[in-house]
Amino acid sequence: xxxxxxxxxxxxxxxxxxxxxxxxxxxxxxxxxxxxxxxxxxxxxxxxxxxxxxxxxxxxxxxxxxxxxxxxxxxxxxxxxxxxxxxxxxxxxxxxxxxxxxxxxxxxxxxxxxxxxxxxxxxxxxxxxxxxxxxxxxxxxxxxxxxxxxxxxxxxxxxxxxxxxxxxxxxxxxxxxxxxx
Amino acid sequence: xxxxxxxxxxxxxxxxxxxxxxxxxxxxxxxxxxxxxxxxxxxxxxxxxxxxxxxxxxxxxxxxxxxxxxxxxxxxxxxxxxxxxxxxxxxxxxxxxxxxxxxxxxxxxxxxxxxxxxxxxxxxxxxxxxxxxxxxxxxxxxxxxxxxxxxxxxxxxxxxxxxxxxxxxxxxxxxxxxxxx
Amino acid sequence: xxxxxxxxxxxxxxxxxxxxxxxxxxxxxxxxxxxxxxxxxxxxxxxxxxxxxxxxxxxxxxxxxxxxxxxxxxxxxxxxxxxxxxxxxxxxxxxxxxxxxxxxxxxxxxxxxxxxxxxxxxxxxxxxxxxxxxxxxxxxxxxxxxxxxxxxxxxxxxxxxxxxxxxxxxxxxxxxxxxxx
Amino acid sequence: xxxxxxxxxxxxxxxxxxxxxxxxxxxxxxxxxxxxxxxxxxxxxxxxxxxxxxxxxxxxxxxxxxxxxxxxxxxxxxxxxxxxxxxxxxxxxxxxxxxxxxxxxxxxxxxxxxxxxxxxxxxxxxxxxxxxxxxxxxxxxxxxxxxxxxxxxxxxxxxxxxxxxxxxxxxxxxxxxxxxx
DNA sequence: AATGAATGAGGTTTCATTCAT
DNA sequence: AATGAATGAAACCTCATTCAT
Numbered sequence: 001x002x003x004x005x006x007x008x009x010x011x012x013x014x015x016x017x018x019x020x021x022x023x024x025x026x027x028x029x030x031x032x033x034x035x036x037x038x039x040x041x042x043x044x045x046x047x048x049x050x051x052x053x054x055x056x057x058x059x060x061x062x063x064x065x066x067x068x069x070x071x072x073x074x075x076x077x078x079x080x081x082x083x084x085x086x087x088x089x090x091x092x093x094x095x096x097x098x099x100x101x102x103x104x105x106x107x108x109x110x111x112x113x114x115x116x117x118x119x120x121x122x123x124x125x126x127x128x129x130x131x132x133x134x135x136x137x138x139x140x141x142x143x144x145x146x147x148x149x150x151x152x153x154x155x156x157x158x159x160x161x162x163x164x165x166x167x168x169x170x171x172x173x174x175x176x177x178x179x180x181x
Numbered sequence: 182x183x184x185x186x187x188x189x190x191x192x193x194x195x196x197x198x199x200x201x202x203x204x205x206x207x208x209x210x211x212x213x214x215x216x217x218x219x220x221x222x223x224x225x226x227x228x229x230x231x232x233x234x235x236x237x238x239x240x241x242x243x244x245x246x247x248x249x250x251x252x253x254x255x256x257x258x259x260x261x262x263x264x265x266x267x268x269x270x271x272x273x274x275x276x277x278x279x280x281x282x283x284x285x286x287x288x289x290x291x292x293x294x295x296x297x298x299x300x301x302x303x304x305x306x307x308x309x310x311x312x313x314x315x316x317x318x319x320x321x322x323x324x325x326x327x328x329x330x331x332x333x334x335x336x337x338x339x340x341x342x343x344x345x346x347x348x349x350x351x352x353x354x355x356x357x358x359x360x361x362x
Numbered sequence: 363x364x365x366x367x368x369x370x371x372x373x374x375x376x377x378x379x380x381x382x383x384x385x386x387x388x389x390x391x392x393x394x395x396x397x398x399x400x401x402x403x404x405x406x407x408x409x410x411x412x413x414x415x416x417x418x419x420x421x422x423x424x425x426x427x428x429x430x431x432x433x434x435x436x437x438x439x440x441x442x443x444x445x446x447x448x449x450x451x452x453x454x455x456x457x458x459x460x461x462x463x464x465x466x467x468x469x470x471x472x473x474x475x476x477x478x479x480x481x482x483x484x485x486x487x488x489x490x491x492x493x494x495x496x497x498x499x500x501x502x503x504x505x506x507x508x509x510x511x512x513x514x515x516x517x518x519x520x521x522x523x524x525x526x527x528x529x530x531x532x533x534x535x536x537x538x539x540x541x542x543x
Numbered sequence: 544x545x546x547x548x549x550x551x552x553x554x555x556x557x558x559x560x561x562x563x564x565x566x567x568x569x570x571x572x573x574x575x576x577x578x579x580x581x582x583x584x585x586x587x588x589x590x591x592x593x594x595x596x597x598x599x600x601x602x603x604x605x606x607x608x609x610x611x612x613x614x615x616x617x618x619x620x621x622x623x624x625x626x627x628x629x630x631x632x633x634x635x636x637x638x639x640x641x642x643x644x645x646x647x648x649x650x651x652x653x654x655x656x657x658x659x660x661x662x663x664x665x666x667x668x669x670x671x672x673x674x675x676x677x678x679x680x681x682x683x684x685x686x687x688x689x690x691x692x693x694x695x696x697x698x699x700x701x702x703x704x705x706x707x708x709x710x711x712x713x714x715x716x717x718x719x720x721x722x723x724x
Numbered sequence: 725a726a727t728g729a730a731t732g733a734g735g736t737t738t739c740a741t742t743c744a745t
Numbered sequence: 746a747a748t749g750a751a752t753g754a755a756a757c758c759t760c761a762t763t764c765a766t
Binding site: 023024025026027101104105107108109110111144146147150151153154155157158159161162178 | 290292
């Protein structure tokens with residue numbers, strides 16, 4: 001049921017995202033989303049069958065957006081691929097604060113359906129594959145993948161808060177050095 | 182005259198924590214908290230002037246609980262102090278999953294007052310002091326403190342998910358090695 | 363699309379008026395108003411953003427009703443205009459007891475916004491103008507206008523309680539004689 | 544049940560009066576009264592069996608206060624007695640605005656018991672008697688007593704708003720002239 | 725498809741009153 | 746007598762969802 005107005009569909013998801021950012025998950029109301037998207041409340045139900053479904057969709061779309069920007073597999077060798085992903089992630093973090101905050105809020109919450117969660121997870125597949133390839137090729141330390149992911153996420157998120165864009169390649173290198181065998 | 186009951190105050194905070202755990206922040210209702218605490222809804226407002234205030238108080242109390250268990254400064258030298266804190270944190274993570282989940286949910290959310298956030302922050306003071314002492318004594322790498330904190334949090338949280346209690350000292354040592362100068 | 367229903371808006375104001383009459387200001391509940399108006403509680407909030415706003419609106423509407431019935435300026439000379447207003451006021455008093463009682467209750471009360479009070483005041487403008495014209499033309503005693511208003515209100519209200527409709531012109535004349543120069 | 548603390552009993556009635564003045568009848572709460580009176584909420588129920596009873600008592604006490612100050616019968620002849628009462632009423636109106644406002648609010652309201660209303664009415668007995676004596680002695684116009692009362696109340700209330708104390712005797716005389724045969 | 729008025733269940737909060745101390 | 750914590754019914758209001766247009 002999605003062949004109505006592609007632009008309006010996008011507006012609605014964007015509005016949901018901005019509303020969560022502005023009022024928090026608990027302060028989110030369908031009326032608020034509708035107002036921000038410039039449509040009537042009823043219209044929301046033309047595109048999504050419930051509030052939960054709308055949030056699910058917004059979460060998925062945002063995750064996909066992030067995955068497309070960051071986790072593309074471009075067929076590079078391990079090291080340059082790793083460095084590119086780190087830089088891309090840092091850039092995404094500073095360029096799309098609202099999206100990042102939204103994902104964070106939704107991530108901890110009882111609202112997402114398990115299937116959405118699983119689908120979202122799969123967006124990072126290319127990075128996971130890359131790390132495992134790196135371990136097989138003995139380029140990376142033999143640590144559990146979730147641990148590496150947590151380390152990267154924590155480090156990059158923290159660095160994105162203060163470091164200037166010019167230093168992003170350096171930071172990526174730093175991460176590489178921390179993890180290489 | 183009837184004095185305010187210390188036990189009841191604790192029950193209410195505990196009930197709030199459990200309700201968030203059970204239904205998520207968005208599914209939290211004052212009636213649910215009251216029922217679980219075994220008091221009337223009105224009683225909640227004797228102890229806290231609003232839902233927000235109740236959550237604030239529960240968050241503060243839980244943070245304090247964590248700080249007391251983990252971040253005590255016992256006057257030890259840097260290395261043993263660091264190792265002790267790591268182990269204590271790991272132990273807290275596995276022994277108080279509900280509390281940890283609750284803190285996580287509240288941490289991202291628009292509900293906490295800035296002052297509560299600030300107060301909560303200060304609980305980790307002893308660890309911050311320790312890290313800075315370590316850097317001054319040239320025992321630790323000269324990294325920004327927030328970065329070290331993020332690293333420790335990510336690593337320990339991840340390890341607590343799978344590692345058995347017996348390996349906690351080893352993990353602490355691993356962290357030390359990762360950070361020592 | 364469903365347009366806001368003019369009839370429903372009227373029903374709600376009428377219901378508020380009747381509820382105040384039945385249970386007093388302190389006994390007024392939104393649920394009672396909704397039930398009497400034959401709408402859902404939520405509907406009240408489609409038309410008025412709060413209980414206070416609803417009462418404000420009901421007060422304004424009733425005052426306007428009274429003003430239209432009584433204080434019309436029909437371009438008559440002072441004496442016949444004065445007599446006509448007196449009779450019209452007396453007729454309103456007996457024909458719309460509920461409205462009158464409602465206005466009285468609201469008049470003394472902290473619920474009305476100052477702007478509503480001011481707007482309501484302006485309804486009697488034509489009478490005020492008439493009285494001042496009468497004083498300028500030396501037809502009426504040179505008393506302060508508020509004093510004349512208080513006198514008229516007290517007298518007419520009191521007379522309306524007992525006098526039969528047939529005597530209204532006589533009463534109006536009596537007032538005129540009491541005030542003429 | 545009133546032999547506890549005469550001062551406290553007075554404080555409670557005074558607090559009720561002030562609270563109505565401050566927040567209106569609808570904004571009146573027992574807790575507010577207790578706080579202002581400097582007692583615990585429970586104490587209110589030692590002196591009055593319900594909120595309604597408390598308001599009844601406060602209304603009665605205030606009416607009695609007014610009656611004692613204004614409607615004393617001092618055995619004077621009609622004219623001086625009338626003039627004295629007018630001046631006393633004017634003085635009460637300016638000296639006890641809070642009391643007057645309180646009485647006004649309660650007068651229109653469903654809260655007073657009929658018996659309280661009747662008792663309060665009887666406070667003005669001496670004035671009613673005086674007026675009837677005046678009519679019998681052919682000193683006053685033969686108007687219905689309630690009409691005279693309404694006229695006096697409206698006029699004096701209006702005059703008290705602006706006239707300086709020095710002019711009170713003049714105003715009293717004005718009223719006398721308006722009503723004398 | 726789009727609208728937005730209408731719904732009514734459910735949420736938060738208030739408050740008169742009771743009761744243990 | 747005095748206290749004030751505790752109660753729980755009801756009040757006000759919000760909001761996801763439906764439905765007539």
